Amino acid sequence: KMPENGKVTWKAPSNIALVKYWGKRPVQIPANPSISFTLDSCATTTSVAFEKKDAIDGFSFDLLFEGQPKEDFKPKIRTFLERIEKYVPFLKEYHFTIETSNSFPHSSGIASSASGMAALSMCLMDIEKQLNPIIDESLFHAKASYLARLGSGSACRSIKGNLVQWGAHENIPNSSDLYGIEYPFEINPVFKSYCDTILLVHKGQKQVSSTVGHQLMHGHPYAENRFQQAFDNLDKLKTILAEGNLEEFIKLVESEALTLHAMMMTSMPYFILMKPDTLEIINKIWEYREATKTPVCFTLDAGANVHLLYPSSVKENVLDFIKDELAEHCENGQYIHDQVGSGTIKI
Numbered sequence: 001k002m003p004e005n006g007k008v009t010w011k012a013p014s015n016i017a018l019v020k021y022w023g024k025r026p027v028q029i030p031a032n033p034s035i036s037f038t039l040d041s042c043a044t045t046t047s048v049a050f051e052k053k054d055a056i057d058g059f060s061f062d063l064l065f066e067g068q069p070k071e072d073f074k075p076k077i078r079t080f081l082e083r084i085e086k087y088v089p090f091l092k093e094y095h096f097t098i099e100t101s102n103s104f105p106h107s108s109g110i111a112s113s114a115s116g117m118a119a120l121s122m123c124l125m126d127i128e129k130q131l132n133p134i135i136d137e138s139l140f141h142a143k144a145s146y147l148a149r150l151g152s153g154s155a156c157r158s159i160k161g162n163l164v165q166w167g168a169h170e171n172i173p174n175s176s177d178l179y180g181i182e183y184p185f186e187i188n189p190v191f192k193s194y195c196d197t198i199l200l201v202h203k204g205q206k207q208v209s210s211t212v213g214h215q216l217m218h219g220h221p222y223a224e225n226r227f228q229q230a231f232d233n234l235d236k237l238k239t240i241l242a243e244g245n246l247e248e249f250i251k252l253v254e255s256e257a258l259t260l261h262a263m264m265m266t267s268m269p270y271f272i273l274m275k276p277d278t279l280e281i282i283n284k285i286w287e288y289r290e291a292t293k294t295p296v297c298f299t300l301d302a303g304a305n306v307h308l309l310y311p312s313s314v315k316e317n318v319l320d321f322i323k324d325e326l327a328e329h330c331e332n333g334q335y336i337h338d339q340v341g342s343g344t345i346k347i
């Protein structure tokens, strides 16, 4: 029997892809598999209070973002609830009050859709568990990831920790297009404490949303080669991650980032999300790496910000490098330090 009311709270981190997801078919099925580091401090905390309603008519919810009512997020949440209703049938029986806040500054250009949808999915699964307490932990996580995927594709990689793989791949056991899994192979300890410093190059709204970007992979002249490359890169990464081969890791990760943006530049219509400072930073990273042999590399999301990835053993030097050379290319000199983390937690 379902409780009359209650409240659950979950915190979910953001993630940064090493092999990128770009291109999909309905409903949120990726055109190619991807893999990401789960982050730690860049996170969304969401609580869902629920209260039984008398009439089971439609969805009923209030939304608060950083303490304030947030009307413009509501359509996205409503679409999400409509999509997942058949998997969590209690949704119309309650009025929900959803309160959400991010650890990173508002409109910093860091997408909160992955962490936000992951946190909300964990909350809904937690409520479902009160209805069906026998659901075991691995099913709980898989289903939360499945729901999160329906909110925002890459969100399915934010449920669990360290390295998460999403998308069916013949050489990766238990991989699925429907949800993310913890990377099932051995990884060198160097990757378990990897750092990611996010350089905030441009905090404004992107000109092209990732929804539109994914769509433009349909009929894209290089799509099939790109999708095949992502499959191949996941094969290559298996050895790289096991051996801790940083030289090969850097090549693969930077190539993935530039390929993602190359797809944007060669779609029709074409577009560019990098900014002049994005390129300045990339060039400085290459110069620094050449001069100091420090294993630091960059990756990019669908935006102008640069993620600097490096082992924790070189953190002090890299932080000096950022302060001395890269901060001047960031909007208001802002950057955020993060590292690999272990996924969602109940608050």
Ligand code: PMV
Pocket (backbone or CB within 6 Å): 016, 017, 019, 020, 021, 022, 034, 113, 152, 153, 154, 155, 210, 211, 214, 260, 301, 302
């Ligand atoms: O999850 P979406 O639909 O916002 O797509 C995100 C795609 C990239 O961030 C560019 C790559 C990725 O795999 O995270």
